[in-house]
Amino acid sequence: MRIFLETERLLLRRFTDSDVDNLCDLDGDPEVMRFINGGKPTPRDVIRDDTLPRFIHSYERFEGFGVWAAIERSTGRFVGWFEFYPWKDAGPHEIELGYRLRRSAWSKGYATEGSRALIRKGFTELGVRRVVAETMVVNAASRRVMEKAGLRYVRTLHQEWPERIEGDEHGDVQYALTKADWERRQVAERGRL
């Protein structure tokens, strides 16, 4: 197993061809897919022929970036994924953060833990200068994770999406964190200890 990053409770590793079932389970839960496409499961052939090849391909272009499978260290179970990949494919300075976790793993702080570790690695080892994330205005859990990971609200966007999702009339929000702000916060936190 090629481990990319280890946190207190999670391992992040590369996806492999053997992850089809893991992704089918993840995307098979309507609650997980609620703010992605309104709750529809992703068909197995789409996962096998499109999603998983894209994830595996994501490690090739920019060293250190991609979509990472998250494993719960205490059980060895697949709990979902984190995306940490150049925003609009433009280069390693500006990175998009994303996450999708199985419902059984929600509300344990995993999304926050994985995001913080990726952000730290990005700023300290990978030359990242800014981390960006977007979600639906109504996706309160995702927005909360962004805030807890240190990102701040930038703007609200109204984009065209292929399908209607309940709440999409409110649009999407963009959050971001610069390296300078992250470093300032690290110093402030150390000062409080």
Ligand SMILES: CC(C)(COP(=O)(O)OP(=O)(O)OC[C@H]1O[C@@H](n2cnc3c(N)ncnc32)[C@H](O)[C@@H]1OP(=O)(O)O)[C@@H](O)C(=O)NCCC(=O)NCCS
């Ligand atoms: C978004 C997601 C990754 C969060 O994962 P998680 O591991 O549960 O997140 P964390 O435990 O680190 O933090 C979640 C925070 O949101 C809060 N939260 C959860 N549901 C909420 C809701 N409906 N309203 C308001 N806050 C909510 C939690 O209380 C927690 O905040 P707190 O620590 O201040 O109490 C997970 O819900 C998920 O995979 N959802 C489906 C996929 C998705 O929507 N991905 C994002 C697309 S942009």
